Amino acid sequence: MIPVFDGHNDFLQRLVAVPPESRAALWRTGDGTGHLDLARMKAGGVAGGFFAIWVPILDGGFDLHDFARLSEPPFRIPPAPPITPEAALPHAFAQSAALLALARTGTLDLCLTAADLRRSIAAGRIAAVMHMEGAEAIADLDALHLWHAAGLRSLGPVWSRPTRYGHGVPFAFPCSPNTGDGLTAAGRDLVRECNALGIMIDLSHLNAKGSYDVARLSDAPLVASHSCAHAVSPSSRNLTDRQLGLIRDSGGLVGLNFAANFLRPDGRREPFAGFEPILRHLDHLLERLGEGGVALGSDFDGATMPTDLADAAALPRLMEAMRAHGYDDELIERIAWRNWVEVLERTWGA
Numbered sequence: 001m002i003p004v005f006d007g008h009n010d011f012l013q014r015l016v017a018v019p020p021e022s023r024a025a026l027w028r029t030g031d032g033t034g035h036l037d038l039a040r041m042k043a044g045g046v047a048g049g050f051f052a053i054w055v056p057i058l059d060g061g062f063d064l065h066d067f068a069r070l071s072e073p074p075f076r077i078p079p080a081p082p083i084t085p086e087a088a089l090p091h092a093f094a095q096s097a098a099l100l101a102l103a104r105t106g107t108l109d110l111c112l113t114a115a116d117l118r119r120s121i122a123a124g125r126i127a128a129v130m131h132m133e134g135a136e137a138i139a140d141l142d143a144l145h146l147w148h149a150a151g152l153r154s155l156g157p158v159w160s161r162p163t164r165y166g167h168g169v170p171f172a173f174p175c176s177p178n179t180g181d182g183l184t185a186a187g188r189d190l191v192r193e194c195n196a197l198g199i200m201i202d203l204s205h206l207n208a209k210g211s212y213d214v215a216r217l218s219d220a221p222l223v224a225s226h227s228c229a230h231a232v233s234p235s236s237r238n239l240t241d242r243q244l245g246l247i248r249d250s251g252g253l254v255g256l257n258f259a260a261n262f263l264r265p266d267g268r269r270e271p272f273a274g275f276e277p278i279l280r281h282l283d284h285l286l287e288r289l290g291e292g293g294v295a296l297g298s299d300f301d302g303a304t305m306p307t308d309l310a311d312a313a314a315l316p317r318l319m320e321a322m323r324a325h326g327y328d329d330e331l332i333e334r335i336a337w338r339n340w341v342e343v344l345e346r347t348w349g350a
Contacts (some may be wrong), residue, residue: 007255255297
């Protein structure tokens, strides 16, 4: 079975929603819900991935019922309101503490270096990277250093709402990701400090101007951990060919998002059977990025999955679909895990 290193999951959201005494069981065997747990990761060949810390929508100014419109394009849902660091920190601390608790089970390693990743994968444990999706919990650069000391190695400056660092794209279809201003002065400082610390900057959710700003400032490979191709499905969350060109030129990569609404050409948030939309996006990304620039970023536990890729245990079906489509084993291995490890070696150092 070809191993998979996954660029994005939201499992920590599910984990902190249950009492602490139930979390080890949820991790090891699951509860019949969601998209992943240790048992399904092992069944699907998942060797590791990025575990996202994400602060939920907390109060007013955003109607959660608007998400029903994701199945009725065209739509444009206003961005969620910003969240203060004081409001964000309890959620971020709870999720990071839950990830560290998983490491204490002996089944998962919190990886701080590329060498850690390779050792963990070789040992058959889950190689986990602490990622933060939206920097609301980072009040300033001193706080960034604190989070780095706690294990943070990947950071998306925004989710689909503004932060003091930049602007996330709204959920909109059809829509360009060119939806607002670029990075703020604080955001530019954040990118420079992440480069100095070796924290990967994630372009997923960042608007077009923000991604161009990161490209101008960063000396690390450009990465979008869980995104798709705008040329195939014109969602605001998908990357244009210009953005893909910047990522290619930096030696970076894109982790393909499995969310049905970002894959479907009609933008509807509804599952689909088969793998044709996934393969169309992979073909386009390979054409624009080359074989070293394409990886996987599932968005498990954070999105609506395709029917035949319903959870982590189904990943071998995707590998077989790639093979039937004409990808050889070397390319499939690059997409499945090698490209992620290599881009992290170039970002963190070997």
